[in-house]
Amino acid sequence: MSSTVLKPGGLRLAAGALGLVLTGSAVASDAKKVAYGRHLSGECSACHRVDGTDNGIPSITGWEPEDFVHTLAFYRNGERNNPAMVSVAQSLDDDQMKALAAYYGSLPKAARSKKK
Numbered sequence: 001m002s003s004t005v006l007k008p009g010g011l012r013l014a015a016g017a018l019g020l021v022l023t024g025s026a027v028a029s030d031a032k033k034v035a036y037g038r039h040l041s042g043e044c045s046a047c048h049r050v051d052g053t054d055n056g057i058p059s060i061t062g063w064e065p066e067d068f069v070h071t072l073a074f075y076r077n078g079e080r081n082n083p084a085m086v087s088v089a090q091s092l093d094d095d096q097m098k099a100l101a102a103y104y105g106s107l108p109k110a111a112r113s114k115k116k
């Protein structure tokens, strides 16, 4: 029976390994978020260009991720009412918005558009 009890040394080792995994994951999760965002962005790039040019539809590259998420939330809660974006935003959950924000935020900002 007593042989199933974990020795203290074994526990410490396990905790140490867990600590390593957790520290590494802060960086890894950013890369994962960007990759997930890139995957999700297929839905967006039908309208928004990834090179950042404004083709009549605003550029969404190079934004602060926080602004990006807030803007999407405005569409989701109806504060902004563009029908295309409202339906897009309502199909996204918070994690997906954050992933898209990380991905688009990692892309270079649009070169200044000439018009305007």
Ligand code: HEC
Pocket (backbone or CB within 6 Å): 040, 041, 043, 044, 045, 046, 047, 048, 057, 058, 059, 060, 068, 071, 072, 080, 081, 082, 084, 085, 088, 100
């Ligand atoms: C059917 C076309 C279409 C699709 C698909 C689409 N968008 Fe949009 N998006 C627009 C239009 C049009 C606007 C400008 C709406 C407005 O004036 O409020 C816009 C605006 C935005 C804005 C705000 C831009 C600004 O300058 O205020 C963000 C952020 C955005 N879209 C993100 C996304 C993301 C992320 C996706 C994919 C999940 C997506 N859009 C998919 C058409 C689209």
